[in-house]
Amino acid sequence: MKVYIIGLGLIGGSLALDIQKMYNDVMIFGIDSNANHLEEALELGLIHQKATISGIEDADLVILAVPVDVALLLLPEILDVVSEKTLVLDVGSTKNPICEIVAKHRNRNNFLATHPIAGTEFSGPQAAVTNLFEGKTIIVCEIEKTAYKKQEVAFDFFRNLNMRIRYMEPKSHDKHIAYVSHLSHISSFMLGKTVIEKEKDEKDIFDMAGSGFESTVRLAKSSPSMWTPIFKQNKKQIIKSLEEYISNLSTFKSLMEADDYEAIFNEMKNTNRIKEILK
């Protein structure tokens, strides 16, 4: 089995590790525009061999794990050269733009649009870990546009990763993920910014990190190169979610200003429901 992984960061690298455990006779070819990352991926044993896109006509499985703006450029090129047997998966955090860009491609049915809901705040080949996807959800979009045989390859792959599959329309995915993932990242980045600006003496932040700050600001360690194109592609939904978030924060501030602590108590009490939802 020949697997090509394009983009050897956290997701691509972690998939490479799991794939090596899953299949006995697998050969993993790596592609990355960053020569250092590619070399690192080889040294870390994530991939067996460096490769280029021209070589993938021979692939059984191609995984596109690059920033979402680069994915829009590469996917049509990849579909141009794939053979009949090849399944191409992307794993990006936006789904509507990539589904639109290949909607009319003659090899559209070689492609499956996915978004594994798994990750950490770290990036690059060094961030790759085994079992990152174990028990997690993978969102699958436009399943009906992928050829039946390739669907089977994909389902087999997800089953081996032990992932739960959920089907969504691309636009619906982008709307939900704006709230649950993209907004979380912005709230975390801006919280980090607010505290850094205030705390000129960094020692104070460090010592006070145990107080809940560390977990709320964890996502502010994420890669700007990965997140900027996501924000760009999901602009409309993200602005809407940001508006609602800012409005809720402003209401909370007004309640504080009005000394309405009963209402503040109730705001928190109602939101405690998150305990049951996330259980």
Place this chain on the structure above:
Amino acid sequence: MKVYIIGLGLIGGSLALDIQKMYNDVMIFGIDSNANHLEEALELGLIHQKATISGIEDADLVILAVPVDVALLLLPEILDVVSEKTLVLDVGSTKNPICEIVAKHRNRNNFLATHPIAGTEFSGPQAAVTNLFEGKTIIVCEIEKTAYKKQEVAFDFFRNLNMRIRYMEPKSHDKHIAYVSHLSHISSFMLGKTVIEKEKDEKDIFDMAGSGFESTVRLAKSSPSMWTPIFKQNKKQIIKSLEEYISNLSTFKSLMEADDYEAIFNEMKNTNRIKEILK
């Protein structure tokens, strides 16, 4: 050694467990206005015996671990009845109001104002865990107002807990903690609210929780009874931090609206500094 713990929630209960490990001949007396919690603390083995405030004249150590509004009522009562040998510690998340309320008390030098920077999002006696304070920071305020012999008892206690001590003025503590702890809680509560309001179908939240939402929203599980009085007591500093946070979020939204993705990249890149700060 006789230890009285008033308030047998997460902090009081966890201290009770550590104290039992620390001292051989210790007797822990528990006080809690919630009769169920008191009974639970006894059943869980957090305390050896139920007690009332009138009994504490005999105590070596009194730990006041109640909501910060209740602490303002109880601390003067406690100092009224302590004997010469008794050290009284509070552990609240605001320090200026409690220091002010006992500033002129005749037994002020029996008291030490502290804030251990440790916790989880859970509450009640069931939330108590051992080693919660291991390696964490404890903020100590107005050390010079505590009698020297009681300072020694306190330092011995913190050393046994393996905590690092930092000294701060009460007002300075309340200003810093507004940013690093209180604001984090509000950002998390309002993020939870925004997403719950949007996602009527709770299944969507659940499945997408792996995407970073779970850690940013963790603090929204916290107890409203504990947090409402903290927000009330630190109102001025919290409103200021909220204003700065809302302003940063609004700027981010404006950059999105203006398609200024270079500036958005830089906002994130600059905030990535949090990686080094929290290391």
